[in-house]
Amino acid sequence: MHADLELSICIINGYPKSSREKFDLSDVGHPHDLYKAFLDKYVPKANVDVVFIADLGSSIPEGTSILSYDGYIWTGSDLTIYHSDDPRVTRQIEFSRKLYEAGVPQYGSCWGIQMAAVAAGGEVKKNPKGREWNFAPAIRRTDEGKRSLLLKGKPDVYQGFVMHLDEVTKLPPGGKLLATGDHTRVQAIEVQHGKGTFWATQYHPEYNLYEMARLIAARAEPLIKEGFFETEDQVMELVADLKALHSDPQNEELRKKIGADDTLISDEVRQQELRNWIDYLVIPYMESKHR
DSSP states (O other): OOTTTTEEEEEEEEEEEEHHHHHHHHOOHHHHHHHHHHHHHHSSSSSEEEEESTTTOOOOOOOOOGGGGSSEEEOEEEESSOTOOOOOHHHHHHHHHHHHTTTTTTTEETTHHHHHHHTTEEEEEEETTTOOOEEEEEEEEOHHHHHHHHHTTOOOEEEEEEEEEEEEOOOOTTEEEEESSSOOOOOOEEEETTTEEEEEEEEOOOOHHHHHHHEEEEHHHHHHTTOOHHHHHHHHHHHHHHHHHHHHHOHHHHHHHHHHOHHHHHHHTTTEEEEEEEIIHHHHHHHHHHH
């Protein structure tokens, strides 16, 4: 925790307005709030702004510039990044490229890793294995990942919350594969492009069991349609179990039933990537601006 550190962070919410409204109707937590909750604990004096970049005409707050911030965080999104005719998508890619060129550190999860790759010349496609959801049971650090600062302090094998249909299929020039998995090969990357560095994960360190339970409940219909469940009652049984384990994280019976371990349940382990991004990218960048 950095109790007295006065950072300026911009959270870029990649969801369009219609999807954000569905979040409210479905009792799903907004991803920018999940990141803000982390920042409130780890850097409580940070100034945090949120930009809804998928809204055409939106921009960073009046009176600020790209260089006003010490770092940018990209949330997930339900848009499709390879839909090159969608201005809600293309304006996001263009903005990330500007951040790369300006040299401001970026971090992102899910949509964020796809943004890190595509904005620097990589490729994303629909995963032929279908949706990856709830949590990835065994994410593995690569040799590069074991040396990386993004994954410093993570175990060699760990779990991570996931909910996505697309995957990075080609790393951009300057990209390093830091973590991999069986369902989704690219689970964590570092991309150096232009003057900037983008650290990103396909999984969600900002989520917890309770928030994933809410998201699964809201995604019940597609999860049933895609064959993961037969009935809504089965979905809601899992939702209840996830919420119960969130309330009682040492419940061994629920841990075994769900298959979750400390790397998923413990904030200390699960959010290590976010702390590393602040410590090893954002703070050094901020200090360099004041030299």
